Amino acid sequence: MAHAETEQPGTGGPEPGSSGWRAGLRRAIRSGTRPEPWKRSPVLTALALLLGLLMLLHAWITDRGGLGSLVETFLPWFGLFVPLLLAGALWRRSASAVAALLLPVVVWGNLFGGLLIDKSRPGSDLTVVSHNVGDGNPDPVGTARDLAASGADVLALEEITPQAKPLYEKGLAKAYRYHTVQGTVGLWSKLPLSDIEPVDIQQDVGPLGDAKPVDVKMAYNRALRATVATDQGPLTVYVAHLGSVRVMPRTGFWTDSRDRNATALAEALAAERSERVVLLGDLNGTMDDGAFDGITSLLDSVQAEAGDGFGFSWPARFPVARIDQILVRGVEPRSSWVLPSTGSDHLPVAAGISW
Structure with missing residues (x-):
């Protein structure tokens, strides 16, 4: 009968338990070379x-x-x-x-x-709405109908084209007795308007060096000022549409026109003596943008003070930024919200204010 041969100690064969010792050594080496949780990534x-x-x-x-x-x-x-x-x-x-x-x-x-906190409160005295109606709006009549149904006491429109102007005037006439259109911006009100005047925030030269003749500037006026007579006293209302931002091949994200408009508007607001002021408009920028420091140092954003959520207003199909603004001074914002989509690429923004 054959007998199994066994290796004796010292003959070069594996020692008892040596495989476990080697496995342990390998684990120790891997553990030593592996970064600790505070050193990883x-x-x-x-x-x-x-x-x-x-x-x-x-x-x-x-x-x-x-x-x-x-x-x-x-x-x-x-x-x-x-x-x-x-x-x-x-x-x-x-x-x-x-x-x-x-x-x-x-x-x-x-x-x-x-x-993220709903800061709205009931009890507003006046509802204001601002809407960039869009120069390519396919349904100005429907947009006017929707805005009239919003119940706003004061309504500001931006980007009004000469072709759409009579349609807005006709569609809003029944709900709003008083109105003014200055260039491409307009103001409709259920309360009397006075002291109406354009506000010059334009620049002579655009991003492509295109100079605007003096005789056509009024047709493209982008801001106005008016006084609304309320039961609590006069309220000064500004309507503004600042220059667009564009992606330019050489200059990148081009904001020069908008920034100059913002500076001019801030100067007009700084010179305003009225204690109660509301600014309505498409400012083509968010209030986090440092370009608006001159404006935000004078007026408060209703969305920040009395809104619910971010209040994104552009683009209408999938809003990613709030570039349509309502800012106030001397009155208290009670609520702020965004209205449903119209035919424009912007959403209307609304606010309730009180004295």
Whole structure:
């Protein structure tokens, strides 16, 4: 009968239990070379910190090529990067990346957290509406009908074309006894209007160097001022449509015309002696944009004071930014909301104010 041969100690064969010892050594080596949770995914950690700093220091971003305005226009949407980075941090089990995400969360909450709370209150004395009706609106008659049904006491329209002007005047005549159209902007009111005048915020030269002759400036006037007679006293109303922002091949995100218009409008508002002022209009920018510091230092945004949500107004099909604004001074905003879509590429914005 054959006998199994066994290797004796010292003959070069494996020692008892040596396989377990080697496996343990390999595990120790892998554990020693694997980064600890606080050292994992430095790229995710850096991205989280950069996101927080970008939102925190957005006002310091250069506006060369319109970069600053572009970032500030879509600033609320930067919060969407937080859950994406959080998912990556959890997948990588990176404690440092999770901790770094506290910075953008706190900054975003400080900037926009208040907009998630419904701050509206009942008891307004006057309802105001502003709407860029769109120069390509296919249904001005329907738009006028919808706006008349809104119940607004004071209604501001921007981007009124010569062809659509009589349609708006006819469609709104029954609901609004008083109105004025100055160039491409107009004001309709259930209350008497007085002291009506255009406000010069235009520039002679556009982005392509196209000069506007003096004799046609009034036809393209983009701002007006009027006094509304209310039971509580006179209310000064400004209607404005600031210059568009465009993507230009050489200059990038072009905001020069809008920024000059904003500066001119801020100067007019600074010189305004009336204690009660309402600004209605398409400003082609959000109130986070530093280009409007001259205006926001004088007036308060009703959306920030009495809104529910972000109040995005453009584009109408999928709103991503609030560029249509209602700002006030000397009156109290009680509520702010966005009206349903019309034939325009903008949504109408509304507010209730009181004394």
